[in-house]
Amino acid sequence: MTIQLTPQDTIERGLALAAAEGADGCVVLVSETSSTNLRWANNTLTTNGAMRGSSVTVIATVGSGEGTAAGVIGRSSVTEDSLREIVSAAIATARSAGPAEDARPLVDGTVGADWDLEPEETTVGVYEKFAPSLGESLKQADLERRRLYGFANHEVVTLYVGSSTGLRLRQALPRGYVSSTGKNADLSHSAWVGTATRDFTDVDALALDTELTRRLGWASRTVSVDAGRHPTVLPPAAVADLMTYLYWQLDGRDAFDGQTVFSKSGGGTRIGDTLSQQPVSMHSDPALAGLEAFAFAVARSSGGSSSVFDNGLTLQATDWIRGGKLEHLMTSRHTAELIGVPEATPDIANYVVSVDGGAGSTDDLVAGLDNGLLVTCLWYIRMVDPQTLLLTGLTRDGVYLVEGGEVAGAVNNFRFNESPVDLLARFTGAGATVPSYSREWGDYFSRTATPPLLVPDFNMSSVSQAN
């Protein structure tokens, strides 16, 4: 018989089954998700969806020789009957594995105040205000012979974590974003805007279209610019495109093993090294207002500086880079010990880049630039050389010539080859940090805040014909 369980029941029964079958420890994670989306192209809706998902991950631990082994099994659509099979499989997997290198005592804890609450959910109703204004903007674009393409997504993830050591945690996180591209009638020019949101009450499709129209207007004059090193204003979205990649390279184990830009020549990590003479910082904090992230470690597998034994570990605000100096790398309890730092600093699903004294907006940096480029966003960013964190990628949907502090026309696209670590050492101007939405990574890492930056010599390696 198919009996669906509540998240809390799943966890309690899973832990009880694990104990009954002889597991030394157990962690059960239940994730309930709901999402709804709208997608449009050529001024009409193309697809949509309303999805509900559920997943259960059972991590069983057993003694293994002189250590502890872990077995991990994940399933969606778990029923009372299938839960027993999952727990048994996790224990069997643990028993067949050798001692885990990252084994540590499971995290202790208590029952959270909101433990008993049901999962939160989103519905298509979240677009109650947005959808009509989107419809209006699509009609308006049709009348004005512009074309709009875009995507709006809203999701709510409610995560429950329970352990044989008493941990009972629950947290619900909403997340939304909209990304919209405009093109002129002959498709020769394009512009892009994007923003993250928690509930779409603060997103106005008509206002987004107004900004797209303004930028498309900048293409009334077009200018060819050669490849080379150009003074370039990167708005917060483009800075997030680059800095998110840097953030993901902060893995302490990889650095310790001599595989990243944060590895020290001859061995060890570069913690303590000065990366930039500028007063630039990167930090994460799960409690950041508007960028809230899970407040505890969540690991469905071990790897690098992530450990299944750390599930539920309270995440503390962490300075990765402070005043230009590398302060911390991402570590589990295991890798913290390995690389010789006093405490674990697991990854957190948000970050803020800030520059002391940074003030003003992208427009202010443009106003201070005599001759250079304004780039909207970056795309298809991939690592070329891990030793320098050299990244390649393209400009996209809006590169503009700046002359005398004003946008003077639209410019061709470029391929770039640049290192975000080097950029932190080379920028010569910075604005205030604001919430940003990365074009490249924002669909699954949208909790970022970054400043606009002025880079005096951004390396445009070649011209791209794309428009």
Next chain:
Amino acid sequence: MSLSLHRRALSGSLYKVDTVPEVDASFLALPRHQLAQAALQRARDLGATYAEFRLERIRSESIALRDSVLESANDDEDLGLAVRVIHDGTWGFAAGVALTEDEAVRVAEQAVNMAQVSRPINAETIELADEPVYDDVTWLSSYEIDPFTVPRADKVALLTDYSDRLLKADGVAHVSVHVATIHECKYYANTAGTSYTQQRVRIGPNITAHAVAEDRFDSMSTCAPPAGRGWEYMTGTGWNWDEELAQIPGWLAEKLAAPTVEAGEYDVVIDPTNLWLTIHESIGHATELDRALGYEANYAGTSFATTDKLGTLKYGSPVMHVTGDRTVEHGLSTVGYDDEGVAGQQWDLVKDGILVGYQVDRRMAKKNEDLLGTPRSNGCAYADSSGHIPIQRMANVSLQPAANGPSTEELISRVKNGIYIVGDKSWSIDMQRYNFQFTGQRFYKIVDGKIVGQLRDVAYQATTTDFWGSMEAVGGPQTYLLGGALNCGKAEPSQSGAVTHGCPSALFRSVRILNTTQEAGR
């Protein structure tokens, strides 16, 4: 210098070899027919003019070792149902996870509701190209050993052995191993009467050796591509692991000590272990009709190969013949039927260097029937799970070899001053598929037709039509290899697709080579 690949007989295996694999019994035990009937009937009752139902179960296993120690071993399963409808000329899609008739009905209702909410912003009446009805048919991919029947400990033992071989070699500081296996079961039914059950198995291994010198570090990965095969792939069927693992430490040491490349224009011979990725990015995506029509303009991008150029665009040199297919054995995009109930097919995309075809789904086939010259979809609809809507995804897009064509060594012999490129690494291409840049695992300097040693810090950069136009020769069938990827991303919300690209070695003239150290300003 290319890897010699032999199919090796599986001998002494302790595992069941499914000479005639069967659909997993536990999937067949699910109430797929009842769920489909409940959902499709509810959609009809609510006025849907068309509806389709999918029940999908995707099992995936990921095993990772670091320095021969098991780092993680995960076993996941994604199971759920989905309903897509056309209601009042508008798509509506919904998905759920509970496998009950009540949930199937609820999901159908939600799909219709999505169509109704979306109707005011839909300016196009959705119509689909016709397709014959396939009544309760079954299709399975070609493999010998279901990876999920092999004990985990046996898999880890084999991978530990592979890792140890590298870790014990001089100059290798660290070794990382990762193997992903996927077992996909799908039941599909639509209101036209088609229904099928389909099972596919695929595997993606990667083994990388890392070296750390005083002033730099580097790595060397295996070139074994992901494949539509079972666990037999890891024991030598379809790839010669013994030979490749034995050579990696030497290749890595040579690379670490190699001279840096002098940037400039070179003739290049590209091995299929690298060229598959260039095909993927510059041909595979560029010949997707949804991109050419602008549907991906906000995300994955569009294509320079627009519909007005069909039949006239000079994509490359006359030796260029590229096919799309969903039928090749062991292909990652090979299916019996796609996610709109269309049977797998093969067709030309580029013939004699001219753009002649696209990859399409049923909606695009109907809307562009005159352009395409056929009323039928070529079967390129795919959703990566029950939780996602089917979209046009990539077929196996392959560059055909020349009958009686040259070997890789013969291609190299035609080069006076050039580079032979092996294995894939970094990749990037612009939003319209013009400008690309790739690196690789190994770069061999060619002087007077002979390889004289490795180079480092190499990337090649080109514009798609210039690059394929510079292709002077393609190798023969003896150089042909199926490459591919498990992780091709597209669409919003983002979906991951697996796809194979077959190709021979090929010779290109005057390709721009960058020095990546100089690009970094060092």
